[in-house]
Amino acid sequence: MWTFDAFPSAKVAASYGFSPSKAWLDHLRESTLRIAGGCSASFVSPHGLVMTDHHCAVNCVDQLSTQQTNYVESSFYAKTDADEVACPNFELDRLDAIDDETAAITDATKGKSGRSLIDAYNAKSAELSASCGKSESIRCDVVPLYHGGVYKLYHYKRYTDVRLVFAPEYAVAQFGGDPDNFNYPRYDFDVTFLRAYDAGKPADTPDYLRWSAAGSSAGDLAFVSGNPGSTDREFTISQLEYMRDYFYPQQLTQASELRGLLEQYQTEGPEQLRDTKQNLFFLENRYKGNYGRNAMVLGPAFMASKVAAERALRVQVAKRPDLAAAAGDWDKLAAVEQRKAQLANRDSYIADGPTSQLFAWARQLVRYPVEKAKPDAERLPAYSEAQLVTLPRRLFAAIPIYPGPQELMFNFWAKKMREDLGTDDPFVHQVLGSKTPAQWAHDLVAGTHVGDVATRKALFAGGLPAIDASQDTMIRFVASIDAQSRAMQKQYEDEVTAPEHALSESIARARFAVLGTSVYPDATFTQRLSYGTVKGFIDQNGKSVEPYTTIGGLFARATGAEPYALPQTWLDAQSALDPNTPMNFVTTNDVVGGNSGSPVVDKDGNVIGLVFDGNIFSLGGTFGYQPDVNRTVAVYSRALLAGLHTVYHADRIVEEISP
């Protein structure tokens, strides 16, 4: 995950005999895109044609669907330029330049601490961003790297007129569903083509990636260019132990129980299935992510290597008089993590409250008039003047609410709260009174009208008097716990969040002072370049997994039953497809979430694949990279061509991208 301005070409040359030149790097950088919202993409023609994953553009495909045609289920193909349809809300950013602003930022913040430090940083950061100019097509962000060891100013060209060109059926894009997610072997056609427009015309994009005619073979060098979301590789041992000993056990068991509740709920009828389908999808995805990350911190070898690295770093820090102030920070942070373990559950239940749209709306309605009356600087951050600009849109969104799942969620929340905080906790007492969690959840959902837009508008317009007079159960519930919630939030910030942040930054600066840029910085959803090779691995059951799957394997795996049911287009095309063409493949590149949609390119900078996932060990990449097992999962370039040509007859695209 190297930044483009500090790529170790010499190191690559030493290992692989190929040294990426500045021109090579610039071309790749200019061809790579970031999708605001959390994905990557690339230009694959001089006319603004963009390749990314289906799951990175599925919101657009969904939004363009109509009562008559669900393009998510049925696929989409614009036969001509004129058929390309604009995505309602889509932003692509291309990184054009990187300036070092470390000196400017450190000068502006020198000698400051606490609130005045944050104010000075924010002011300098806003000044630097604004220096690039104000236009829809310009974006400039200050990017802290190494947790404040280095500050850069990233200049982007921004595209907001983005149109849908091609999307396959969800069933083949996400073939294998949850059981195959974060696993390998895979057989997915997880691709979508978009086009960036400039002034109403296809964008002129002289830097774009050409298609590799040959594809790749096992052992080949492979580069992934994209925007890895976030990593926590600088976590200290005490932070990792908090994750392993408290956070994951809690998250994984709660998610599992909720998963069971929703799975059974979905069997009760088609409505129940429809109303909770998205909830379960996101829950399972989050579960598996946490499962993989937990497996990493549970690995004794990984933890032993982190312990050794931390010990070595602390020895270095102790030796340097200029870093004396940081020497005790590891122990101080460990004490904060102990306190976090004691308070995290309470903070989650008491300050955050239930995960429910109804609850979120009710809280906004209750807090808005109270916060609005305060000076901006004294408000809760979510009610600052800047945030209030979008509050009405969020609060009055016509999101449908289903009472059944709401009741299930509130019941589950109350039950787990009683289990985790204990029956004797005063907050538990206050919430439940003499009711069971099920009774309480039923009464709460049955007695609220916060799900109606009209009710929310009236309560919003009525201000504090309307809130105080309301007999709505959800409003009364939120109001009844508001004092405790605010007090808990403050306690948690004072005792955990604030000291953890300050100590982490101090340790990060000491680490950077010792190690400099010899390791790459934690991912921050900014553009990075990774190198690796095409290579299989040994899975968790000790089985050797080959790097390539084939189109024949896709058909062999298709049982006709969800999630292994292929769409008719593929079944019809089977005889015309070469079963030996590789379908998906794995590489050793170090990627994490945010890299979805990244191109995989060879030494010539040509496309050999499209990243759409990682294996289960890639999830541990949050904390560290394990070269023996961490794998990037990609669609093979020739499978992309074969699908476009033979299955979808999307010849206009094939011609545009063909080598």
Next chain:
Amino acid sequence: MWTFDAFPSAKVAASYGFSPSKAWLDHLRESTLRIAGGCSASFVSPHGLVMTDHHCAVNCVDQLSTQQTNYVESSFYAKTDADEVACPNFELDRLDAIDDETAAITDATKGKSGRSLIDAYNAKSAELSASCGKSESIRCDVVPLYHGGVYKLYHYKRYTDVRLVFAPEYAVAQFGGDPDNFNYPRYDFDVTFLRAYDAGKPADTPDYLRWSAAGSSAGDLAFVSGNPGSTDREFTISQLEYMRDYFYPQQLTQASELRGLLEQYQTEGPEQLRDTKQNLFFLENRYKGNYGRNAMVLGPAFMASKVAAERALRVQVAKRPDLAAAAGDWDKLAAVEQRKAQLANRDSYIADGPTSQLFAWARQLVRYPVEKAKPDAERLPAYSEAQLVTLPRRLFAAIPIYPGPQELMFNFWAKKMREDLGTDDPFVHQVLGSKTPAQWAHDLVAGTHVGDVATRKALFAGGLPAIDASQDTMIRFVASIDAQSRAMQKQYEDEVTAPEHALSESIARARFAVLGTSVYPDATFTQRLSYGTVKGFIDQNGKSVEPYTTIGGLFARATGAEPYALPQTWLDAQSALDPNTPMNFVTTNDVVGGNSGSPVVDKDGNVIGLVFDGNIFSLGGTFGYQPDVNRTVAVYSRALLAGLHTVYHADRIVEEISP
């Protein structure tokens, strides 16, 4: 958990100024009982009156209930001797003598290994047990301690005529249900009185525990006499890491998901609730047990102390030429644990199969004729001639089978198997074919008649030809996977179970050679004595918990909603009860499951309480004792008297036990 013949009286005297004499110890041992099946108890009158927990005798209470009267819900009290009713199946054992047979056993097994070692041990063990004489009222067991460092012969007096005297309502015995289970503060009246009979008359029991008039106070010395079930305190680091890194994450997430499925299933109707109530109860109990044990091995301080102890022991072992053979066993065992991590899931799914009574019966029917045809020594252990004696009773038991929960369990099993072994696993392919887990489970349960006793009898009687000809879906499923199941079981035994057992024993012998009896042996559900004091603790949220609760607290906690709904008897008696009388209390005694029903006695050997639970940290007692947080939870002696007298007017018992 000291054995009575090696109790460290001098150590107790040094810390507490009280040295238990041999007479004191003998009296307590003779007053203490073991309940076959997993609990402890004590004589509390010279006429065989026995005190234990309600949950230790609930099976008897249930079996004595009739269509008209459910004594579990309504309570039971025998107003006269004549009203005491015999439990259908109950055994109490009193430990009368302990002989050391280490020399006899080691002589008999000297120089032997493998099968011939096991045969020699079994033969000597049977000979020693038989030497006590053959009678219903005599029981002798060879008890290996320190994993074979020492062998003892335990002589028991056995009581099989045991009658029910008094049992309170389940609602107050298990007040707080699952949320309070393994937690503290508690407010339970978890007691039952039984009576041991000899030749049709109340047994003559001159050794019995008298009631303490004063009760106890914080800081008082307390002894617990009973039968702790099992501990794994001799686990090596690699075994503990296996538990932490593989076993518990797997168990806890699976149990949580199944819990969610069952919880939601129970909301679908009264039948669904009734059919799965026991399943969910046992699941939640098992879940919490594993949760607590996992918390222990997740504790960095605990693991650090185990690492240090193991390192110290290995240094000692390495120094002694007589122990040279064991020096490398820790590393060998670590390699076996790695293999276990790879194979355990496969063994569970492929060798064990789904957890279902239908599956178990079908497997017995399929395997019986095959195994029966082999010589005894070559059979699977479950089909040895000794085991076959009870097979018809188990196979033809009229246990009701509910298709809904069965389908749920099979669906869950198949879904998790696909998730854990992967869609590409040949076994997964073979089981599911082209069906979804839900379709497969539905077809499997819909097409079987193995739930009918008549069908099972016919298939049993018909032997191999009947099995081969059967079109029953469950029989065909079991038969179709039998070869793979047997092969998997053999592989797991060869690569995991057998080497793990041999290496553990070797390490245990080396440890005993170094440490001797300076630590007490792992619990083996045999009689032990523990000392400690009445003392509160700091809970997982950092809150200080007082050692005593009160009867007033019980009423304050009673909301009227399950599981905090008190029976009418207690509500009626509230005004007559002193709210300041202690209800439950905690001590620092080291106990584990099996100690339920143990008496807590003071320096005079008088009853000050009745053990019925441990706090959440006591569950970690499986792996080690943490004096700062591990607590035994007991009913206070005066609360027992107050309940019997004021709530139940059970004056006959009060008079019999009163001080």
